[in-house]
Amino acid sequence: MKKTLFLLTILLSFRVMAQPNIETASISTIKIKNHIHLLQWTGAGNMMLLSGKDGNILIDDQFAPLSEKINTAIQAVNKGPVKFLFNTHYHGDHSGGNENFAKMGATIFAHENVRARMAVDTTKIRFRQKPKPTPESAWPVITYKEGMTLHLNGEDVLLFHVDNAHTDGDVLFYLVQSNVLHTGDCFMKDRFPFIDNNSGGSVDGWLNAAARALTLIDDETVIIPGHGDLATKKDYRTVRDAVMALRDAVRKEVKANTSLDGIIAKNLTKEYDTTFGSGFIKGEALIRTIYIEQVNKR
Ligand SMILES: [Zn+2]
Structure with missing residues (x-):
């Protein structure tokens, strides 16, 4: 029975991951400014193109089969190869096109933990397969620990870099003149966050990342989240406040020695489920992630 349930879970995961169809995907281009565009496909991470006299700078590159379509969308904005490509983190829906864009001449930048995780592809471990490294040609060739500033x-x-947030290799990008923030998967509008604790993510790190971002931006900032629609500071703060309240509530229960089942039975996410629970992460999954972290901290 357990085995059947496990297989069912895996099949359902693949069903969820398989839609929408990558074959028929089209990349939409949304202009934020003349030189800043959001490139989007619902099945994968939001990309940002910064274009102009210094060439095409791309943040994230979705899955490998989409590279050609992504490049066509880029050429429609500004002709020329992608010069520099940045990954917000290592997940395949944000870095899957690395090898293709590297072949087209892009230099790939990412946090040092992105390169380390690509060398041992931990996503495969979750599906109980032998870890398989991403080809070396897909790895970032320039890595950094804390961050850097581009003038392009x-x-x-x-x-x-924000420590141990969505993963252990997250980077946020803030465009000073245009007041645009790309958060990668550290934020999704109207969604509970996915905190990948199998890849070094943590709830407290996620909250610290949100605090840093919210200090930097203002009410006029355009936020490009990791997935979904463009957002505002208020959207980010609303999700942050919910996660903080849930973290505090679970911490209190853990201190009172309430079991995980007992905490789940309390339905702590009830008031947020309608607003934030319609995506990939349901309230219960977030509670479980918070619980594991709080128990480990005891
Ligand atoms: Zn991700």
């Missing part, structure tokens, strides 16, 4: 296409772009 009329923008100062602050790249800063």
